[in-house]
Amino acid sequence: MSAVESLAQTTSGLRQLQLISTLVESEPLDNNGQVGVGALYEGAKNRGAARNSVTHDLEALQNSGWLWFERSAAGIQTVVLKQPGVDAAEEFEALKTNPRFRSRQIRKAVLNWLYDLHVQGGEASRVTDFLTSPSNEHFGERYTADELDRAVELLLDQKYMEAISTFDGGSALPTITSKGIDLVETGETATSSAPGGDIYNIHNSGALNLAPRSTNATQSITMTQGQVKQIEETLESLRLMLSPQFIGVTDEVAAEAQAILGDVDEEIHAEAPSGGKVKDWFMKLVDLAATGTVQAGVNALEAVVQQGINGIG
Missing domain, CATH: 1.10.10.10 (Winged helix-like DNA-binding domain superfamily/Winged helix DNA-binding domain)
Incomplete structure (x- = not known):
């Protein structure tokens, strides 16, 4: 799952992807990628939505490095599209079709x-x-x-x-x-028969759920090769998402988060993998991501982690 696909799993992320796509399709005002946003505010007004809802989404896109704008006394009049935003819009359109x-x-x-x-x-x-x-x-x-x-x-x-x-x-x-x-x-996909293969018996010290600070209960979980593969796919998506620009964290936090992914990857390929350790590392990862300033990116990352955890059962 790519970073754009992950972002589209959240309500705010989907809305922002639709917004950047609309801007990319707009008639440019010059050769520098500048486009007007007046129609966006007018559309929000016609839908009965608050004006600041558009402003907040534009701010999120700017924090993601997808566009740039200067706010005047009259508000945001135009934005300048940046290449990462154009790339995200094109990937989003490709996903839809x-x-x-x-x-x-x-x-x-x-x-x-x-x-x-x-x-x-x-x-x-x-x-x-x-x-x-x-x-x-x-x-x-x-x-x-x-x-x-x-x-x-x-x-x-x-x-x-x-x-x-x-x-x-x-x-x-x-x-x-x-x-x-x-x-x-x-949480698997209907493409073929349910996966078989080797079975790993994992003893978990807590409920595999990302409900923040929930009460844990000891349980034993049987993990198939298909479930291990799903965690591998989760790690692949998270590696793409854990950039300072995507979730708005410092380089140090991003490096620490990538190290956690390395620990998870090593654990799930161990002879006797521990579901408790995987859960603890994922919870630590979510805590690190929560320091990010790009909320849509943080929400998308948390959704991907939750999907991986749900795959374990």
Whole structure:
């Protein structure tokens, strides 16, 4: 998961990515990447949003090094786009349109939709109800009926969901299976059969959850190779995110955080990895990130860490 993809997992981060994309697509006022922001404030007014909501997002983008502006007595009139901001906007647009990424994400979205219906005691009359649900959302855009058909075909084939075939070729009364529930709760992606392989028995001294300062309870966790692989992917994303510019920390803090990632990487590849140690290091990492001044980046980092922890179970 890239830094931009991670940022898009949070509400504020997604909003800021949409904002930088809008600015990049705007007509420049000169050859130096300067664009006006008046339309942004006007749009906020029409939506009934506070004017300072736009200002705060622009400040966050400036803290990230994506743009620059000077505030006058009249407020922010124009901004100058910087190359990192242009790059982020282009990567964000690529994420929204990449068919392979969208295919993977819609499978997650459909399963999560069915899972939520299951735990709430609800039901859907047809699979196509997904298209009009709040779950039909991909970085601010919606999935198509064709994408849904392909996702449902795979989920049915791999027994992650069940449905009744209708005479018109559709699927009625969709429900999530126990296999699908397990997939959602372990945070994995519906691409193939559940991973097997060697099993590591890990004794953890605390609940693997990033709820700050929560009460811990000793538990034993069995970690599959697939779960170890997910932590490896989490580490890869975190290495990209732990830059002074992305979360607004000092070089010293960034270096200390990178060292923690090294400790985690060494631990998960040990002969007898300790889930308790991994949890403690991740909590220390979150504490370091909390000193950052770019809140959207900090929130995105915490979301990635939480996803990795959820993968352990």
